[in-house]
Structures are given as structure tokens and as C-alpha cells.
Amino acid sequence: MTKQRADAGDEELLNAVGPAFGKLRRSSLLEVENPISQKDLGRTLVLNVVLELAQDGTREVTVGGVGAHLGTDPSVASRMVSDCISAGYLVRAASQQDGRRTVLHLSPGGEELMARFRRHQRSAFEYVTADWSDRDRLDFARLMLKYVASQDSLRHRAG
Known part of the structure; x- marks a missing residue:
């Protein structure tokens, strides 16, 4: 099966996808009931990465891993993680594989924020x-x- 060349309308539609993705996070999440604060919305980026990286259970999550996953400079990742720790959403722990290394875990408060954020995302999807x-x-x-x-x-x- 060969791909057919897209017509002008299809090209326009496909070109609109990128900008549409850019608008997703910036809009509807703030318009539904009981919105999550702007500060906590930013923190959910980091918490999501920690959850995603830890998902398979074989990988320890470090500040460097968070930075690499987000595509940020290590100092930016460090500030983002420190903010989440100060807010009570992340905790540092000693690595079980290398005691010299520090790993990250969601705190009970971080788990609660992510559960609330998931409910909020669902509400936003239903609203939109x-x-x-x-x-x-x-x-x-x-x-x-x-x-x-x-x-x-x-x-x-x-x-």
C-alpha cells in the first residue's frame, strides 16, 4: 500500500497539529472547577516524570534522570526537584544500588497531588x-x- 499525497486541506490540517498540542496544557486545565494552582501545575511535570521513570521498578530516579527526561539543564532540574521537595511532594532517599547516590520518591502529599491532578485532567477532558x-x-x-x-x-x- 502506498501513501497518497495529502491534498491542500489535509496539509493545512496536519500543519495545525503542532500548534494545537502547544495549546493543550495552557488552557482547559485552568478553567474547570477546583483548579490546581499554577505553581502545582508546574510541579506535576516533575512528579509525572518521577512516576514514569519509576514505573518499571528497575530504575532509580535521580535529579539527573528527571533533567534528561525533561530536556533541561541539570541546574534547572535541580531547582525544580528542590521546589517539589520543599513543597512536600518529593522525598530524597539513599540509593539501594549505590549508597553515594540520592534517589527521588513521591511523598504521600505528592501521591495525593497526582491523584487530584488526574481527577482534574479527567474533568478538563470532560469539560472540553x-x-x-x-x-x-x-x-x-x-x-x-x-x-x-x-x-x-x-x-x-x-x-
């Missing part, structure tokens, strides 16, 4: 898609998860 059919909402959710899985698989191939 309130006038969509159930079929469109589920199709979009499946395709978004497929997109993210493809992006993750590219990251793992490159790393």
Missing part, C-alpha cells in the same frame, strides 16, 4: 468534550494514547 458524542470522545482518547505510546517507543529506540 462535553458536546462530543461518546464515540468521538472514546476515539480521540484511544488515538491520543496511541500517539503517546508511539512517542515513547521512539524515545526508547533513540535512548
Whole structure:
């Protein structure tokens, strides 16, 4: 099967995807009931990375790992992690593999913030898609998860 050349309308649609992704995080999460503060929204970036990196259970999460995952300078990652620790969302612990290294874990407060953030994300999705059919909402959710899985698989191939 060969790819057909996209027509001008398709090209325009495909060119609009990038800017649309840029708007996602900046908009609807602040408009639903009981919004998460701007400061805590930023902290969820770090907490999400810690959760993602720790997900397979074989990897210890370090400040350097958070920085690499976010694509930030080590000093920026260190400040972001320190802020999450000061807010009570992350804790440092000694590595079980190398006692000289410090690893990161979510605190109970961090786990609660992430649970609240997940509920908030779901509310935002429902708010934005309130006038969509159930079929469109589920199709979009499946395709978004497929997109993210493809992006993750590219990251793992490159790393």
C-alpha cells in the first residue's frame, strides 16, 4: 500500500497539529472547577516524570534522570526537584544500588497531588468534550494514547 499525497486541506490540517498540542496544557486545565494552582501545575511535570521513570521498578530516579527526561539543564532540574521537595511532594532517599547516590520518591502529599491532578485532567477532558458524542470522545482518547505510546517507543529506540 502506498501513501497518497495529502491534498491542500489535509496539509493545512496536519500543519495545525503542532500548534494545537502547544495549546493543550495552557488552557482547559485552568478553567474547570477546583483548579490546581499554577505553581502545582508546574510541579506535576516533575512528579509525572518521577512516576514514569519509576514505573518499571528497575530504575532509580535521580535529579539527573528527571533533567534528561525533561530536556533541561541539570541546574534547572535541580531547582525544580528542590521546589517539589520543599513543597512536600518529593522525598530524597539513599540509593539501594549505590549508597553515594540520592534517589527521588513521591511523598504521600505528592501521591495525593497526582491523584487530584488526574481527577482534574479527567474533568478538563470532560469539560472540553462535553458536546462530543461518546464515540468521538472514546476515539480521540484511544488515538491520543496511541500517539503517546508511539512517542515513547521512539524515545526508547533513540535512548
